[in-house]
Amino acid sequence: MALVDLDFPEQLERFGVDTALECFNCGTCAAICPLIHEHFPRKIIRYAQLGAKDRILQESDELWRCLHCGLCTYTCPREADPGELILGLRRYVIAKWRGRADV
Amino acid sequence: MFKPRDIIELIADNVKKTRNPFGVPNLLMNRWWKGLDLPAEGDVMLFTGLMYQSVPYIEMTTRHLERYEDSALEDYVRYGRYMPKFLVGLGLALLSSKEEKKKSADMLHSIAKVLAKSKVDFFYSPELDHYSGVLLYDLGDIDGFIRHASFVADTLREKGVKKLITVDPHTTYALKVLYPKHVGETFEVKTYFELINFRGENGTKQVTLHDPCMYGRYLEMSDVPTKVLANMGIECVAVRNSGKFTNCCGGPVESISPKLSKEILHRRAEELKSTGAPVVTMCPICMTHLKKGGVEVEDLSTLINRCA
Ligand code: SF4
Numbered sequence: 001m002a003l004v005d006l007d008f009p010e011q012l013e014r015f016g017v018d019t020a021l022e023c024f025n026c027g028t029c030a031a032i033c034p035l036i037h038e039h040f041p042r043k044i045i046r047y048a049q050l051g052a053k054d055r056i057l058q059e060s061d062e063l064w065r066c067l068h069c070g071l072c073t074y075t076c077p078r079e080a081d082p083g084e085l086i087l088g089l090r091r092y093v094i095a096k097w098r099g100r101a102d103v
Numbered sequence: 104m105f106k107p108r109d110i111i112e113l114i115a116d117n118v119k120k121t122r123n124p125f126g127v128p129n130l131l132m133n134r135w136w137k138g139l140d141l142p143a144e145g146d147v148m149l150f151t152g153l154m155y156q157s158v159p160y161i162e163m164t165t166r167h168l169e170r171y172e173d174s175a176l177e178d179y180v181r182y183g184r185y186m187p188k189f190l191v192g193l194g195l196a197l198l199s200s201k202e203e204k205k206k207s208a209d210m211l212h213s214i215a216k217v218l219a220k221s222k223v224d225f226f227y228s229p230e231l232d233h234y235s236g237v238l239l240y241d242l243g244d245i246d247g248f249i250r251h252a253s254f255v256a257d258t259l260r261e262k263g264v265k266k267l268i269t270v271d272p273h274t275t276y277a278l279k280v281l282y283p284k285h286v287g288e289t290f291e292v293k294t295y296f297e298l299i300n301f302r303g304e305n306g307t308k309q310v311t312l313h314d315p316c317m318y319g320r321y322l323e324m325s326d327v328p329t330k331v332l333a334n335m336g337i338e339c340v341a342v343r344n345s346g347k348f349t350n351c352c353g354g355p356v357e358s359i360s361p362k363l364s365k366e367i368l369h370r371r372a373e374e375l376k377s378t379g380a381p382v383v384t385m386c387p388i389c390m391t392h393l394k395k396g397g398v399e400v401e402d403l404s405t406l407i408n409r410c411a
């Protein structure tokens with residue numbers, strides 16, 4: 001059972017993204033993503049919505065598979081900016097790795 | 104798949120030390136302008152962002168990384184720690200091929216030539232031409248990106264440079280979108296192919312244009328090169344997935360996972376090859392990568408220079 005932190009989408013604003021809650025999990029992004037990999041990026045965006053930070057950190061390497069190609073952002077019906085959310089999560093994980101005190 | 108953390112810290116450290124991702128001195132990387140007699144001062148600066156010059160280094164680094172991925176050695180390949188001597192810095196500079204360096208210089212020469220043929224006034228100053236830092240941004244090292252980009256923007260501002268001509272999609276995106284947003288510095292940025300115009304029919308009739316993601320989606324300017332070519336009597340044949348829906352070549356993940364990057368590459372390579380017309384692109388990363396997938400690719404600049 002993963003710990004959840006419902007304030008996490010708000011915390012992500014410090015990492016430059018404020019759209020995590022826009023996503024309604026339709027999976028369009030995962031369908032168009034060239035990685036074709038375990039519901040990427042939909043699944044990790046779901047983790048972000050729920051604030052499943054331990055999951056995000058455990059599976060953090062997955063974030064760097066993203067090509068930053070922008071196809072998901074271009075096709076997301078909710079303008080949730082999935083590609084940018086991935087970037088924001090990368091910034092969050094790096095801040096954790098580097099031991100930034102406020103994360 | 105390599106540990107992103109190792110790769111990010113290595114690249115961040117290189118950018119800090121040498122102002123480029125490879126740990127190679129800029130003066131050694133950036134030699135294409137030698138002997139060209141370009142004006143050293145003026146109103147509009149040609150800003151290469153050192154991306155074309157990076158090709159020989161990317162080629163060499165990824166060729167070695169590929170050998171270690173999924174091998175028993177992968178865990179030991181703390182990229183940059185286990186292999187520092189020959190994959191970073193001067194060792195890398197010595198290893199990278201002379202032929203590749205000449206090819207990348209030729210593309211920059213073509214860009215300078217087509218600008219001159221189109222009577223565009225510009226100057227070039229190697230001291231002001233820096234790597235944009237865009238890879239740090241893409242990898243999520245926003246602090247490192249801002250630090251480096253601020254240095255680049257300050258250097259230009261101190262010299263009063265406000266207008267830039269860019270040559271590749273990643274640097275263009277960085278300067279047009281990321282610098283104003285994250286560094287608070289706005290330049291007037293134009294890509295070289297927005298400034299040229301040739302007419303007439305000269306040889307090549309049809310090409311397959313691979314739209315880089317940054318031009319196709321982020322900057323929405325795929326139609327510009329298509330029009331430049333149309334004016335020259337060169338038709339861009341339809342490619343499955345182009346313009347705003349262009350498919351990525353896979354290049355961006357090459358340093359993290361050569362294997363994944365190849366899978367994506369092969370899909371794109373098939374789409375491009377299936378048209379039968381010669382493939383052209385205007386991104387040095389796409390070009391290097393597509394070549395690995397067995398696609399013969401020409402840079403837009405050399406095609407235009409040849410036919411103009
Ligand atoms: S990010 Fe957009 S496309 Fe992806 S699941 Fe959420 S709403 Fe759908």
Ligand code: SF4
Nearest residue numbers: 033066067069070072
């Ligand atoms: S930006 Fe990343 S997550 Fe989105 S489609 Fe491209 S590779 Fe997939």
